[in-house]
Amino acid sequence: DSGVTQTPKHLITATGQRVTLRCSPRSGDLSVYWYQQSLDQGLQFLIQYYNGEERAKGNILERFSAQQFPDLHSELNLSSLELGDSALYFCASSVAAPLGSTDTQYFGPGTRLTVL
């Protein structure tokens, strides 16, 4: 158990819909990261938040957005869903060392999204 929690575990929805994935980081961690894992793309970094502020952006579609709240939990919002958005979505958290040093990320169990 990494200490990172994600809800829901599974989500089944239809094309065109909007869903929200939730992540609670480990106690004391200030940074939250979102990753997507689809069959044909592997694990890909989407976005990072640090203490409520966006810090880094990866291959995140414009239809997707995220935020980190004052209690440090984060939500990933996926809208206008397409079949290709079906994937595993993982959240990770880290203490968030200063830029230029290393920082270990711990991953949650993921949310499996199926778009029909």
Place this chain on the structure above:
Amino acid sequence: DAKTTQPTSMDCAEGRAANLPCNHSTISGNEYVYWYRQIHSQGPQYIIHGLKNNETNEMASLIITEDRKSSTLILPHATLRDTAVYYCIVPPTSGSRLTFGEGTQLTVNP
């Protein structure tokens, strides 16, 4: 990001040591080597990381060559539960994003 190269797959007998190699010849002097594993669609699990010296924890040992261009993850007594995809990653010091490659599929056989 420093590029890493790993074998696509490896097999290991249960109870034997599993040695997983990784090449990272473009690694910079202050970049760390991280190892994660993913067991069948579960969340990636942190295993170990190191900079220059060899490291050991309760899960594994990490051996980094003196020139830092390659490393080996050692699972001293592999079990069936160690069957997973193992990722060797060198994150940039300018940010913490992890770039996952294809990794090595380790299969531990009874």
